[in-house]
Amino acid sequence: MGDRGGSEKRGLFEREALPHVDALYSAALRLSRNPDDARDLLQETVLRAYRFFHQYTPGTNCRAWLLTILYNNFRNGYRGADREQVSLTPEDFERAVESSSARGDQRLSNPEMLISEHVLDHEVAAALNALPADFRTVLMLVDVQELNYQEVAQVLEIPIGTVKSRVSRGRQMMRTALGAFARRRGLVR
Amino acid sequence: MNCEEYITSYLSAHADGELTPEVERAVAQHLGTGPDDGCAVCRARLAEERLLKALIRRQAATVKTPEEIQARIDAALDRIDLGPTPRRIGIAVVRELRRPRTWVPLAAAAMLFVVLLAGGVVPGMHRGASSTGNGVSAIPASRALDQAVYSYETFETAFRPTVPSGSLSAIAMAYGSADMPDLMWNFQFAGYGVVGGRIDQLPDGNPVTYTLYHGRNNDILCTRYKASDFAVPPGAVGEIHGHLLYEYKGYSLCVTVSEQGRFICVLTTSEPMDRLRHDISLASAFSVVR
Numbered sequence: 001m002g003d004r005g006g007s008e009k010r011g012l013f014e015r016e017a018l019p020h021v022d023a024l025y026s027a028a029l030r031l032s033r034n035p036d037d038a039r040d041l042l043q044e045t046v047l048r049a050y051r052f053f054h055q056y057t058p059g060t061n062c063r064a065w066l067l068t069i070l071y072n073n074f075r076n077g078y079r080g081a082d083r084e085q086v087s088l089t090p091e092d093f094e095r096a097v098e099s100s101s102a103r104g105d106q107r108l109s110n111p112e113m114l115i116s117e118h119v120l121d122h123e124v125a126a127a128l129n130a131l132p133a134d135f136r137t138v139l140m141l142v143d144v145q146e147l148n149y150q151e152v153a154q155v156l157e158i159p160i161g162t163v164k165s166r167v168s169r170g171r172q173m174m175r176t177a178l179g180a181f182a183r184r185r186g187l188v189r
Numbered sequence: 190m191n192c193e194e195y196i197t198s199y200l201s202a203h204a205d206g207e208l209t210p211e212v213e214r215a216v217a218q219h220l221g222t223g224p225d226d227g228c229a230v231c232r233a234r235l236a237e238e239r240l241l242k243a244l245i246r247r248q249a250a251t252v253k254t255p256e257e258i259q260a261r262i263d264a265a266l267d268r269i270d271l272g273p274t275p276r277r278i279g280i281a282v283v284r285e286l287r288r289p290r291t292w293v294p295l296a297a298a299a300m301l302f303v304v305l306l307a308g309g310v311v312p313g314m315h316r317g318a319s320s321t322g323n324g325v326s327a328i329p330a331s332r333a334l335d336q337a338v339y340s341y342e343t344f345e346t347a348f349r350p351t352v353p354s355g356s357l358s359a360i361a362m363a364y365g366s367a368d369m370p371d372l373m374w375n376f377q378f379a380g381y382g383v384v385g386g387r388i389d390q391l392p393d394g395n396p397v398t399y400t401l402y403h404g405r406n407n408d409i410l411c412t413r414y415k416a417s418d419f420a421v422p423p424g425a426v427g428e429i430h431g432h433l434l435y436e437y438k439g440y441s442l443c444v445t446v447s448e449q450g451r452f453i454c455v456l457t458t459s460e461p462m463d464r465l466r467h468d469i470s471l472a473s474a475f476s477v478v479r
Contacts, residue, residue, distance in 0.1 A: 010270060021262070025254040039258050044420040046262050050269055052423070072423060124248040142205055143245040149207050168201040171241055178241075 013053050020063045021046065023145060024070055030140060031074050045070040064151040067141065071155050119178050127177035135170030142167055190219040195231050204238040333444060334422050334437045336391070337412045337455035340399060341440065344410060348401045350385025360386035360400060369398050370413055370452045372474055376402050379468035381409060407460040409468065416453040421446055426462065429469050434462060441465040 024045055028038040049056075049069050056065050128136055141152045142163075149167070153160040190199075199216055202208050208216060220235065221227010352363035357373050360383065365371035367388050381402040391397045397414040421444060425433040435442040443456040443465060458465055 007270070010266065013266075021259070022251045022254050025258070026249065026252045029252060030249070039255075039261075042254070042258065043262055043265060047265050047269065048420060048423065050266055069423075073420065119244055121244075121248050124244045128245065128248065139245055140249060143242045144249045144251075149202075149205070164202060164207070167205065168197070171201050171238060174241055174245070175237070178244075 009053060013050055016056070016058070016062050017046070017049055017053070017066060020066050023063060024066055027067060027070060027140065027145065028074075030136075031070075041070065041073060044073050048073065061147070061151055063145060064147050064155060067145060067147070068155045119182065123178060123181040124174075127174050127181070130177065131170060131173055135166050135173060138163055138166040139170045139174070190215050192219075192228060192231055195219055195228075196234060200231075200234055200238055204235060204242060332422075333412075333416070333453050333455050334435055334442055337410070337442060337457045338438050338440055340397075340412050341408075341410045341457040341459075344399065344401060348384055348399075349387070351387045351389070352385070354383070354385030357383050364388070364398050367396065367398075369396060370415075370447075370454070373400065374402070374409075374411055374456065375473045376404070376409060376468055376471070378473070379471040380404050381468070384408075404468075407458055407464070409456055409458045409460075409465075411454060411456050413452055413454045415451050416446065427466070429466055432469065434466065436462055443469060 021042070025038065025042050028041040028045070029035065032038045032041050045066065049066055052069075056062065128139070131139070137156065138152055141147045141155060142149070147155065149160050149163045152163045156163070195203075195216065199208060199212060203213075203216055219228055220232050221229075352367075353359045357375060361371040361373050363386060369388065381404040384401040384403045386401075387399040389397050389399060391414060395414060397412060400411040400413075402409040402411070421433055422435065424435060424437075425444075426436050427434040429443070431445070433444045435444060439459070441458050441460060441462045441464070445454040447454070456465070456469075458468075460468075
């Protein structure tokens with residue numbers, strides 16, 4: 001029923017943007033932490049992307065563009081305000097890990113491998129979930145969505161230096177936590 | 190470069206392929222390549238960092254979007270394809286309506302509808318036909334700015350109340366009995382009096398309320414309807430007390446999207462943003478307890 005311009009736009013949108021829907025849904029689930037909100041967030045994101053598809057520059061990273069809209073929606077969402085997660089600070093996180101492992105920061109004092117293939121998926125999940133939200137977010141965008149630092153900076157509207165330091169700090173925290181899990185299981189002394 | 194420098198400053202970026210060429214050369218020199226060359230400890234740390242990336246990716250493997258959600262999105266895209274685009278409401282229609290400066294605002298909603306139909310934008314849509322039965326407008330919140338600016342420009346010339354408008358409480362009562370949101374903005378302390386209230390129909394046949402406030406130099410129009418979604422329009426320039434502020438087509442707007450009441454409320458004024466901000470800071474909410 002749509003006019004020709006509309007169906008051309010729709011076709012382009014279906015080719016360029018819709019292949020990323022699963023990635024968006026995964027990100028939405030992780031942000032909103034429940035399927036109903038994730039569904040609404042995804043739908044809002046896709047519809048807004050469609051309305052503003054003329055602002056997308058073909059040849060650039062469409063997934064990064066879509067994620068920018070998704071994170072914007074999430075941040076600006078009226079619903080976000082009362083559901084703001086109470087987030088740990090990096091210091092809280094490290095204290096929690098330290099108290100569970102009864103060992104200090106081993107980032108430099110123990111240069112051996114803390115992580116091995118024997119790390120269990122549920123341990124990775126637990127560590128990620130315990131990570132302060134800002135750090136979890138950049139790791140998801142870099143490691144899961146495979147965005148580069150510049151794209152992450154755009155999506156989150158933060159300086160690239162902040163992206164860099166959060167990635168580094170976030171991975172350190174992951175490593176410390178996974179190392180603690182491994183020690184508890186007796187994999188690493 | 191020493192180990193500490195590498196690990197604290199470059200390890201993550203190295204694993205992510207984000208090093209500049211010159212840093213990359215320095216890093217390669219530090220890491221070396223074999224047992225007798227470079228730093229084996231840092232090479233191990235790099236391998237570990239890459240493993241960590243893989244573990245995170247594996248754990249957070251992409252979830253397949255449920256088909257039910259896919260279908261909802263497809264249907265919503267279809268609706269957008271069929272519906273009027275924001276630009277058509279914002280520019281073409283407004284220009285069309287502006288031409289006869291003496292028209293009667295009572296017919297505003299009907300005229301918008303006629304123009305859209307004449308443009309072939311809303312095929313098969315009849316007044317009230319798309320009403321979902323619960324008075325929820327199909328106009329998404331994200332088009333609220335266009336809708337509000339259009340209304341402002343429409344009523345700028347003449348505003349004729351359709352409900353008893355002797356006071357804010359009289360207007361609130363009328364809205365409430367029409368099952369419309371009856372929480373009212375009160376701009377009395379910002380120097381605005383209420384001109385009156387209207388209950389109208391949106392182009393899709395669903396109800397909308399317009400409340401006009403008149404100040405010394407400017408007017409503020411409050412547009413409210415029940416929205417089908419709660420997306421907020423992009424591009425807010427600020428926020429005050431949870432309301433989002435926009436500068437749009439030369440107007441200052443303030444958008445409130447209420448999930449509880451399922452309505453969107455837009456204040457529109459031609460005064461500058463800092464004045465609107467000031468007025469809102471002095472405004473209070475007024476509602477009739479029934």
